[in-house]
Amino acid sequence: MIRRLLLDNFLPPGHHCHYGRADFGLIAAPETHHHDFLEVFWIDEGAGEHVVDGERYQLSAGSLVLVHADDRHGFTGLAKRRCRLANIAFATATWEHIRDRYFADRPDLFARSAARAYQLTDARLRLLHEFAAEIAGGARSLAAIERFLLNLAHLIGAAGTVSSTPEWLASAIARLEESQRFAEGPHALVALAGRSPEHVAREVRRCYGRTPTDVVNAARMAFAARRLAETDDDIFGICLACGLSNLGHFYRLFRAAHGATPSHYRDQHRRIVGGS
Structure with a gap:
């Protein structure tokens, strides 16, 4: 049976x-x-x-x-x-x-x-990781799963939002983390996109309802989450790798993105992976 x-x-x-x-x-x-x-x-x-x-x-x-x-x-x-x-x-x-x-x-x-x-695509898979990061970090609320499902629907084209994202923009966002040019902030996104700052800002707002700074911070926090989950790097070192020198600012951004402090996120993720 x-x-x-x-x-x-x-x-x-x-x-x-x-x-x-x-x-x-x-x-x-x-x-x-x-x-x-x-x-x-x-x-x-x-x-x-x-x-x-x-x-x-x-x-x-x-x-x-x-x-x-x-x-x-x-x-x-x-x-x-x-x-x-x-x-x-x-x-x-x-x-x-x-x-x-x-x-x-x-x-x-x-x-x-x-x-x-x-x-x-690699760019879309990166976006999926970003959308799932809140739940991967331990959030189990109704709001968390509804946010994930809304983003998922956009990702695969049900609502026509992410499907209309230019490939150059999706690729630039994915490459932000690969290049680790976080210290350059939005200038890195513009350089990777190969478009004018105004064009990039306009398309980011149209496709994601956010600013280039928001997108860069989201990439920083996705990178930070993976470093916390997969390495034993100290938190301040991860903060610096994200292009941030203010640890308090890093903590605020991380909590806003993942609903937990970096140390709590690391503990939660390892409990999930270890099954305890």
């Missing part, structure tokens, strides 16, 4: 979503299951196979999948290739509220008949 997973078994009282990360190796016969909730998962590294209703689909880094409650599915990595996966699970009613309020005139992204697998 196929197992049916229940969201109530994962969520403590007052929590509205579940976040997890896992590394998969090769599983000869992956166990399939279904559940009473919706799920989003994506591949950060490596490659694997998603088994859905008896069919196998190969996925690689940047693959994003929306899982319906009735999907009979499982997952396996591929031989000699580690696959790192992250997922967020939430009540069907949460998405239905978002859809009814904001996307009632659009196809349901989670419908069983919908194409629910997407391949994100």
Whole structure:
């Protein structure tokens, strides 16, 4: 009999979503299951196979999948290739509220008949990490999962916002972190975009409703979150790597972005990864 997973078994009282990360190796016969909730998962590294209703689909880094409650599915990595996966699970009613309020005139992204697998560019995957950072940092409120779902819908084009973002802008934002030119502030974004400051500011406002400074600070805080989660670097060193010399300012920006202090974020993330 196929197992049916229940969201109530994962969520403590007052929590509205579940976040997890896992590394998969090769599983000869992956166990399939279904559940009473919706799920989003994506591949950060490596490659694997998603088994859905008896069919196998190969996925690689940047693959994003929306899982319906009735999907009979499982997952396996591929031989000699580690696959790192992250997922967020939430009540069907949460998405239905978002859809009814904001996307009632659009196809349901989670419908069983919908194409629910997407391949994100590196720039889009960076944006997904930014959108998921609050939940990855430990937030489990209804507001947190609703923010994530709204951003997710924009990311894959349901609302037409991120899909209309020029590729040069999405690429420049992604390259901000790769280049670590944070000390230059908005000037770095302008240089990476190869457009005039006025043009960059206009497009950032149109696409994201924010200023270039906001975008740079978001990239700084996404970078800081990964350094906190993946390294033992001291917090002041991470602050400096973000191009900031004022530790108090760094703390304020980080708390605003992730809902926790840097030290609390590091502790939470390691508890999540370690399962304790």
